[in-house]
Amino acid sequence: xxxxxxxxxxxxxxTTEVARDLLGKTLIRRLGGESLExxxxxxxxxxxxxxxxxxxxxxxxxxxxxMFEEPGRLFIYNVHRYWMLNFVAHEPGKVGAVLIRAMExxxxxxxxxxxxxxxxxxxxxxxxxxxxIALNVxxxxxxxxxxxxxHPVHVLDNHLNFEVxxxxxxxxxxxxxEKLRFYMKGNKFVSR
DNA sequence: CGCCAGATTGACT
DNA sequence: GTCAATCTGGCGG
Numbered sequence: 168x169x170x171x172x173x174x175x176x177x178x179x180x181x182t183t184e185v186a187r188d189l190l191g192k193t194l195i196r197r198l199g200g201e202s203l204e205x206x207x208x209x210x211x212x213x214x215x216x217x218x219x220x221x222x223x224x225x226x227x228x229x230x231x232x233x234m235f236e237e238p239g240r241l242f243i244y245n246v247h248r249y250w251m252l253n254f255v256a257h258e259p260g261k262v263g264a265v266l267i268r269a270m271e272x273x274x275x276x277x278x279x280x281x282x283x284x285x286x287x288x289x290x291x292x293x294x295x296x297x298x299x300i301a302l303n304v305x306x307x308x309x310x311x312x313x314x315x316x317x318h319p320v321h322v323l324d325n326h327l328n329f330e331v332x333x334x335x336x337x338x339x340x341x342x343x344x345e346k347l348r349f350y351m352k353g354n355k356f357v358s359r
Numbered sequence: 360c361g362c363c364a365g366a367t368t369g370a371c372t
Numbered sequence: 373g374t375c376a377a378t379c380t381g382g383c384g385g
Contacts, residue, residue, distance in 0.1 A: 211366070220366065230381070247367050248378045266366060296367050306380095338366055 172321040175314045178238035178256040182263030185256035186212040187349045190331060193323040194270055195316075196302040203275035203302050205292060207267060207322070208351040209358055211336045213253070215262025219341035223262050234264050239314040243306050249296030250305050254313060254322075268295045268337070268348075271356040294358040329354075 173192065178185055189207050196203040213221040215234070222244055223234045233242045233255055242253040242264045257263035270292045272279055279291050279301040292298045299305065304320070313321045330352035335342050337359065350357045 213366070222366080225382070228381080244366085245380050246365055247380090249367055251366060253366090268366085294367070336366070340365080 171324060172314065172316045172318075173324055175237070175239040178254060178314070179259065180256065181258055182212040182214060182256050182261075182265060183345070183347060185254070186210040186265045186347065187331060189254070189265060189267070189322065190349055190351055191327040191329055192325050193273070194267065194302075195321050195323060196275075196304065197319045198275075198278070198303055201275055201278055203272075203278055205270035205272040205274075205356075206325070206327075206351075207270050208354045208356050209267075209269035210349050211266040211268060212256075212347040213264050213266060214257075214343075218343060220336060220339040220343070221263075233310045235262050237312075239312055241308050241311045241313060241320060243299075243304065243309040245306070246296075250299040251295050252299050252302070252304050252320075266295060267298060269293050269350075269356050269358045270298060271354060272301075289355050293356045 189210050192207050194205050194207050215223045218224060222231045227235050233240055238256050240255045242255050243250055252267045253264040255264050272292055283300050285291055292301050312318055332350045332352045333346045334348045335346055336348045
């Protein structure tokens with residue numbers, strides 16, 4: 168049977184669980200007739216007002232409102248000159264999103280290479296800012312649902328075997344004590 | 360309006 | 373290892 172897109176049920180759980188479970192799933196970006204795809208190999212969980220590193224820390228604003236709303240949508244924001252790709256994920260009534268930090272390309276690599284000049288393919292998607300350039304993701308996609316195959320960004324289920332690594336979040340000035348970063352051990356597309 | 364900070368990256372010592 | 377480009381939004385005046 169063909170794999171199906173992860174539905175709202177998948178995203179409507181604790182943010183940390185969703186971050187861990189997104190590892191090894193297939194991220195799909197449809198662009199015109201093309202399909203850019205890759206395995207998610209690195210994620211981070213961000214919560215609401217109690218998380219000093221979260222975009223939602225200072226309360227609900229227009230640009231972060233989607234974090235407070237329905238799970239299973241895109242949350243995209245800017246840092247320096249890059250766009251960050253997040254999936255809204257949290258329990259009912261909570262606030263949170265999962266940052267996609269890196270993926271291993273599996274389809275549409277030529278198109279990704281055309282988006283940016285790099286020497287190695289490992290530089291294509293091995294960081295949150297690189298990944299959004301490769302996938303042509305920007306603020307225009309903010310708030311879009313991802314809960315079925317018709318949406319321009321969605322995630323397919325997979326059942327792969329791999330070891331999960333866990334650490335503190337990267338680049339954060341005020342982190343929480345819990346380790347909220349997850350990555351696929353040994354994968355060369357993991358950032359840094 | 361001005362100033363500052365940031366979930367980054369790439370260039371350079 | 374250091375450092376700054378460059379963009380968006382928060383906040384003070």
